[in-house]
Amino acid sequence: MKNTRSEIPDSVLQRQRLLDRVFQGATTVSAILVLLILGGIIISLFVGGWQAITTFGAKFLYTNEWNPVTERFGALVPIYGTLVSSIIALIIAVPISFGIAVFLTEVAPQRLRRPIGTAVELLAAVPSIIYGMWGLFVFAPVMSTYVQPWLQEHFGNLWLVGHLFQGTMMGIGMLPAGIILGIMIIPFICAIMRDVFLTTPKFLKESAYALGATHWEVVWNVVLPYTRVGAVGGVFLGLGRALGETMAITFVIGNTHRFSASLFEPGNTISSTLANEFTEAVGDLHTSALIELGLVLFMITFVVLAVAKFLLFSLESRDGTKT
Amino acid sequence: MLNKRLKTTFVAGVAALGLLAGLAHAAVTLNGAGATFPYPIYAKWAEAYKASSGMSLNYQSIGSGGGIKQIKAKTVDFGASDKPLSADELNDAGLLQFPMVMGGVVPVVNLEGVKPGELKLTGPILADIYLGKITEWNDAAIAKLNPGVKLPKDKISVVSRADGSGTTYIFTHYLSKVSPEFKEKIGNNTSVSWPAGVGGKGNEGVASYVERLKGAIGYVEYAYALQNKMTFAQMQNQAGKFVKPETTSFQAAAANADWAKTPGFALMLTDQAGEKSWPITGATFILVYKNQEKPETAREVLNFFAWAYDKGDKLATELDYVPMPDSVVKLVKDTWKKEIKDTGGKAVWTEATAQK
Numbered sequence: 001m002k003n004t005r006s007e008i009p010d011s012v013l014q015r016q017r018l019l020d021r022v023f024q025g026a027t028t029v030s031a032i033l034v035l036l037i038l039g040g041i042i043i044s045l046f047v048g049g050w051q052a053i054t055t056f057g058a059k060f061l062y063t064n065e066w067n068p069v070t071e072r073f074g075a076l077v078p079i080y081g082t083l084v085s086s087i088i089a090l091i092i093a094v095p096i097s098f099g100i101a102v103f104l105t106e107v108a109p110q111r112l113r114r115p116i117g118t119a120v121e122l123l124a125a126v127p128s129i130i131y132g133m134w135g136l137f138v139f140a141p142v143m144s145t146y147v148q149p150w151l152q153e154h155f156g157n158l159w160l161v162g163h164l165f166q167g168t169m170m171g172i173g174m175l176p177a178g179i180i181l182g183i184m185i186i187p188f189i190c191a192i193m194r195d196v197f198l199t200t201p202k203f204l205k206e207s208a209y210a211l212g213a214t215h216w217e218v219v220w221n222v223v224l225p226y227t228r229v230g231a232v233g234g235v236f237l238g239l240g241r242a243l244g245e246t247m248a249i250t251f252v253i254g255n256t257h258r259f260s261a262s263l264f265e266p267g268n269t270i271s272s273t274l275a276n277e278f279t280e281a282v283g284d285l286h287t288s289a290l291i292e293l294g295l296v297l298f299m300i301t302f303v304v305l306a307v308a309k310f311l312l313f314s315l316e317s318r319d320g321t322k323t
Numbered sequence: 324m325l326n327k328r329l330k331t332t333f334v335a336g337v338a339a340l341g342l343l344a345g346l347a348h349a350a351v352t353l354n355g356a357g358a359t360f361p362y363p364i365y366a367k368w369a370e371a372y373k374a375s376s377g378m379s380l381n382y383q384s385i386g387s388g389g390g391i392k393q394i395k396a397k398t399v400d401f402g403a404s405d406k407p408l409s410a411d412e413l414n415d416a417g418l419l420q421f422p423m424v425m426g427g428v429v430p431v432v433n434l435e436g437v438k439p440g441e442l443k444l445t446g447p448i449l450a451d452i453y454l455g456k457i458t459e460w461n462d463a464a465i466a467k468l469n470p471g472v473k474l475p476k477d478k479i480s481v482v483s484r485a486d487g488s489g490t491t492y493i494f495t496h497y498l499s500k501v502s503p504e505f506k507e508k509i510g511n512n513t514s515v516s517w518p519a520g521v522g523g524k525g526n527e528g529v530a531s532y533v534e535r536l537k538g539a540i541g542y543v544e545y546a547y548a549l550q551n552k553m554t555f556a557q558m559q560n561q562a563g564k565f566v567k568p569e570t571t572s573f574q575a576a577a578a579n580a581d582w583a584k585t586p587g588f589a590l591m592l593t594d595q596a597g598e599k600s601w602p603i604t605g606a607t608f609i610l611v612y613k614n615q616e617k618p619e620t621a622r623e624v625l626n627f628f629a630w631a632y633d634k635g636d637k638l639a640t641e642l643d644y645v646p647m648p649d650s651v652v653k654l655v656k657d658t659w660k661k662e663i664k665d666t667g668g669k670a671v672w673t674e675a676t677a678q679k
Contacts, residue, residue: 065516066516067515067516068487068512068513068514068515068516069509069510069511069512069515069516070510136528136531137531140535141535144535168480170480170521170535170536171535172521172532172535250485250524251524251528254485254521254522255485255486255521255522255523255524256485256517256520256521256522257516258518266521266522272485275486275524276485276486276487276514276522276524277486277487277514278386278388278487279359279385279386279387279388279389279486279487280386280387280388280486280487280488280489280513280514281388281487281513281514282387282388282391282406282512282513287388
């Protein structure tokens with residue numbers, strides 16, 4: 001009987017302890033590295049953008065003149081474009097992702113679930129430039145000949161929102177960009193929703209079905225309350241991606257720094273401005289303004305994530321009081 | 324066991340890294356960075372030059388702004404820019420600048436029933452279109468120039484380049500020259516604030532917007548317009564003649580320019596004199612240091628460019644670039660001999676050193 005614990009030689013124990021410590025150290029270093037990189041990014045964005053920050057101050061955030069010749073820069077149009085295109089994307093992507101997720105977890109027959117699920121995940125693997133090219137060459141003509149005239153006819157004269165659907169119908173602009181963004185973030189939101197929906201205990205759902213609940217009632221009253229936190233998390237992951245998307249947007253948004261209330265007119269986003277202008281920005285102030293733009297995007301993403309965390313936190317605590 | 328495996332992996336890794344570093348060290352490579360517009364021809368020249376001389380050249384098309392920054396930081400052996408630096412800027416940095424190859428910018432349109440080269444435009448009209456002052460194709464000013472052409476009633480959709488580019492620099496340089504109002508309101512830069520229309524990314528972006536939008540006008544590089552058989556417009560030049568964009572009209576513009584009297588060759592070829600000159604022509608430039616701490620590398624760089632001037636014309640024309648006229652090449656080579664020195668003050672490059 002040599003296998004008892006006390007008979008393991010000290011040297012082996014010592015080595016294991018050492019290995020354990022090395023392992024702990026390695027993971028800690030990796031974690032700290034993330035913070036260092038993040039801090040480094042913030043610092044370099046500040047340093048790079050400092051000239052623009054000191055030149056324009058807060059005016060940078062709410063003026064809309066962007067003129068590399070006179071070196072006057074205001075970021076209102078790209079900030080507005082980033083937010084609006086992402087909101088359009090969410091309006092489109094959230095219901096569709098929800099529908100797909102419910103179908104895959106509740107409605108679809110077993111043998112269909114896997115192929116459809118894989119197909120949705122494959123959408124996430126398509127490079128964004130492909131979406132952009134498709135948007136420009138295939139989607140934009142369809143948009144300008146069929147979708148936009150229809151939208152203008154039916155919504156163009158509505159009170160309050162009518163002006164959103166006025167303007168030249170080019171198939172290029174804020175609305176097409178938002179729609180393509182929506183398609184791009186569907187797989188992200190959908191995959192997470194499906195995974196969290198699957199965590200609902202079977203007996204809860206089966207009890208509801210036994211009481212005569214419909215599919216919809218089960219999803220709305222049992223699955224969703226149980227998985228709220230995760231589902232909201234998925235939506236915010238999608239939003240985070242929409243805010244930073246560059247190539248696809250650059251192709252279809254029209255890239256102009258003019259402010260326009262219409263969703264049909266071209267606009268710009270922060271990331272597409274960066275992609276367009278960074279390489280050939282010769283003036284120091286121009287480069288600096290672009291880096292400050294990067295800082296603004298960083299801040300927006302940070303605020304979105306913070307709001308998401310706050311939302312999740314309040315949802316969680318409410319869940320706690322309910323039970 | 325585990326330790327041993329870790330150790331072997333580590334050693335193998337280090338060895339592999341060392342091997343890679345060694346390989347990278349063994350071959351001498353000339354490094355350049357900058358403008359995207361001439362990238363295809365520089366890459367082509369580099370390939371042909373390697374085949375003939377064994378010297379390899381690595382050119383990164385990171386954009387003119389990046390090229391200027393890289394050469395100032397001395398991370399590359401030469402920089403390339405579509406926008407010429409002024410003589411003052413060159414002197415401050417101790418750089419020498421010379422034109423390498425030319426291209427032109429061509430207005431392209433999408434008008435039903437109008438064939439390539441049929442539409443005629445003048446500089447001031449083009450400026451007014453891009454200022455948003457002329458908004459319809461049947462405007463009296465355009466109709467007067469084009470008596471035989473049936474102009475549709477369409478609104479003009481103005482398309483510009485969204486990304487910063489040498490193409491925009493040449494185009495706005497021309498419009499600023501011919502229209503005081505354009506110069507005052509918009510000005511001349513690699514990217515400007517356009518008062519009208521949409522912006523496409525790259526030549527292909529502008530081209531696809533023009534093809535998409537009825538009644539559109541845009542501007543693209545000559546090579547791009549030619550290869551895609553786009554409907555280009557004729558332009559009126561300084562001499563009052565209407566010319567088509569083609570190699571001869573670009574070279575006419577370069578030949579008529581006064582290179583010898585322009586310090587640093589900082590010359591834009593827009594609106595040049597001469598009956599055959601295409602008015603929206605521009606060269607792309609190379610930047611090297613005048614005082615060379617590494618004269619051997621500098622000599623190899625200049626050898627490459629000398630080879631490109633002497634033997635690269637055919638490749639350039641194949642890719643629809645326009646080679647520099649011989650008179651300009653001679654001027655450039657004379658400047659090399661005069662101005663590029665090693666630390667001892669000796670000329671780095673002469674025809675004799677190039678022979679070796």
